[in-house]
Amino acid sequence: MTLAAVRLNKFPWIPVVGVEIHAQVNSLSKLFSSAPNSNPSKSSLNSNFDLFDVSMPGSLPKLNEYCVKSAVKTSLALGLNVNKVSVFDRKHYFYADLPAGYQITQQRMPLASGGQMSYPVYTRNNRSQSALSEMSVRFDRLQLEHDSAKTVNVPSSNDQNEIVLIDMNRCGAPLMEIVTQPDFQFGYQVAAFVKEVMSILRSVNTCECKFHEGTIRVDTSVSVHRPDSFPPHCLHPQMTSQKVPYRDKQPKLQIDGVSEDGQDLRNLISFKCNVEELDSNCSPEVDSQQLLGGTIVEIKNINSIKFLTEAIDFEILRQIEIYEGASQYDKPALVENETRAYNSSAERKTVAMRDKTKVHDYRFLPETNLPPLVLKSTPSDQSGLPDVVISDIRNSIPQLPAGIRNQLAADFNLTSHSFGVLSEYQLFDLFNHLVKFSTPEVTILNANTMLSWVLNTLMVQARPALKRDFLFQIDAQLIHLSNLKDKNFIDSGHILRAVQLLQKMDDVSRDQLRDLSVFKHWLSDQRCVIKIPNDETKILFEEFCSQNLERLKLVSEEFENGANIDTVSLLSCIKYHKLSNKFGRKTKFQHDADFAFSLFLRKLNELKSS
Structure with missing residues (x-):
């Protein structure tokens, strides 16, 4: 269980997390141009782009069919439903890294939608006991879009303002945006899901999935809710198995994921309601400020599995602390609807990037230079791209x-x-x-x-x-x-x-x-073989102990009194490793390290109990 899960055992809050994965297709050329789709770190700056990538007047997009095949194969492998007809749209926003002033995406009719996937979740508790479970996640969509350019901020000469430099090599690179429903609660669940997606993308050879090269990036949306601050059918079915303790004055609600009239409402990421709309069984002692929750915070461009877990867990705890503080001191909750980034340096926390309280109007318009994307379900279909047949792609998927x-x-x-x-x-x-x-x-x-x-x-x-x-x-x-x-x-x-x-x-x-x-x-x-028998190793170890008795006592003092030193605890002790290396130099590392470890473990427990 993660830090967030342990902390949540003290507070009646339910976290809700959704995920967006941006995976770059490993094609030779870009999505709408013939420019090379190479690794930006292995190419000289501003060398791999075409006229369309930099939005030169008169240039037109030409769809890369290989990218369409890769997106269809990825959708089928993940369990999404491929749409036979999809369209491209223009998403307008003005940044320096987007020369055209809009991004070509698939907002209204994506390439694939719906479906769900199971993934394994492996956890370890404080006693190093292993637990393996299987969870599922529902998908919202998979859509094709092109990437923006890369911006690099460098300090100016007067150290007051930064200079923004643009590298166009990444502009126009093909991306698959994979969006899930908000079916996660904690960081370790999202990490397990992303690992499974990366394994699937590698197995079908559609994305290299290298965080350090930027071929895969993850965005998450995080919010926390009180179980009694919105109707129970707005919680997700997967969350029913993860019980969160309630305070005495709060009612326990049944969670079924379906409304009274049978309508499935499980895809809602949040639900805003007033105190009057709550169930009549709610305690009248609950203050209205304690019912606040559900403000969505987006964390952008996380580039590591480890940072992904840390960012989500930190954000959950940050929001709970704000809401609990507001309830305790009768102050308004201060969780802002904003976009944040994860600072992976020594601070290890999310930091604000930009405000999202004002809804940005992207002015989605049809991309008139690209016709609707029509796919063939079978080779006998008359209409559709001739080389993109869904049944053939399904049969080409290897073992997952x-x-x-x-x-x-x-x-x-x-x-x-x-x-x-x-x-x-x-x-x-x-x-x-x-x-x-x-x-x-x-x-x-x-x-x-x-x-x-x-x-x-x-x-x-x-x-x-x-x-x-x-x-x-x-x-x-x-x-x-x-x-x-x-x-x-x-x-x-x-x-x-x-x-x-x-x-x-x-x-x-x-x-x-x-x-x-x-x-x-x-x-x-290279002295990487066992040449000293265990009997001789034992004799050398006794000599070593008599010469380094004080050092051994210092190692034994690193552990708490009472219980014996176990294998995991000893392996995590830095002082032990230094002592073990010293014994290795005595034997020229030609002894059996596993046998020597058992000798160290027995000796340290003897010193600890004496």
Whole structure:
């Protein structure tokens, strides 16, 4: 449970969160021009744009059919309903990064709408116990639109005003905007959903999903509500399973997601009502200021899963503190309807960007230079784009992450913790690749060893220094490491050290180590093998303890009195790692690190109890 969930156990508030994902299609050219759709960071400034991208007079848009195919494939993979007919609109607003003064989007009739998707949610409590559940989210739409240019603010010479510079390379890049219904409550749920979407987009090869390159960005809308401040049918069905405690003076309401006349009202993000409209069972002691809530705050351009969770949780707590303060001191609530950004520096909080109290008139108008987008349901249809057939695209979709998860769980009997590690770090495709790449006769033992000692060790201990894409480049070496671990040739510490050394090597030298015999010789040269038996390690450890007894006592004092030191607590202790490295230098790192860890754990518990 996240910090927001723990804090909410003390307050009768229900958070409501919606998500917008902007995913850039990995096409060769832009959405409405023939300009290259390349990574802006790998191109010189203002070099990849066409006349239409900078809105030169007389230039006309030409729709990129590959982007349409990618959007249809993404919609089908996510579970949205593809519309056979959609139209393009002009969304007018005036920013320096939008040369035309409008953005071409699909406001009235999007490419796809409706549908829902299930996604796994993996959580850990304070005792490091794993829990895996499945949740669902309803989609509002998926639409095609083009991106704006990139603005860079640099300080001026007089240090009073900033100079805004424009890079047109990103202008016109194809975007898929994926909008959900407000079916989330906490940051960890949104993070799990975005991870699942990223896995699906990678599996169908429509988006690279690299936050650091800007190919995927996330916006969220956050609001908090009192359970008794609006009719119960305005809450979402998924929220019924997440009970929020009520104060004694507040009534408990049944939540069914349907109004009295049977109308489904679950897609409402907020509901404004007066005190008189409340159910007659509401306590008359509740002050009107305590019933305030539901003001929507949008958080823009979040570029990390970690920051996404932190931003949502911080914003929920910020709004609750404002409402609780207003109720306590009988003051008006001060949550503004605004757009905020997440400051990922040391402050770790959302900061105001611009006010949204005045509704911006985007003046949506039809894009007259583009005809309606008509798709073929089957190849026999007479009308529609000839190369975009919905049935053919549906048949071309590969096995999706959900199917891969179910297959791997059934074939290799994965535990909930192993399942959660793969889900949390989006490594199901890598694990599936390693299993298929290794041998046709992969046993359950080998597969779980590969997961526990390779993926878990690397992603938990080496993150974020270790990039996910790099693991695909060393697939052969990872398989060798897993097999050598099975034979007690190396331990988990050697795995981590070997991969860190591989990361520093060039591609040519690294590829030479794909052969097992060459790789084993290299491991021996790098002192990444077990050469000291456990009996000798135990003797060396006793000598080490007698020489560093005071240091060991300092480590044991880091933990609370009473309970024994567990594995997770010891691994998170910085002083222990320094002491462990000192023992490694004594053995030249040729001992079994797992055996040494058990010795350290036993010795520290003895010192703690003495």
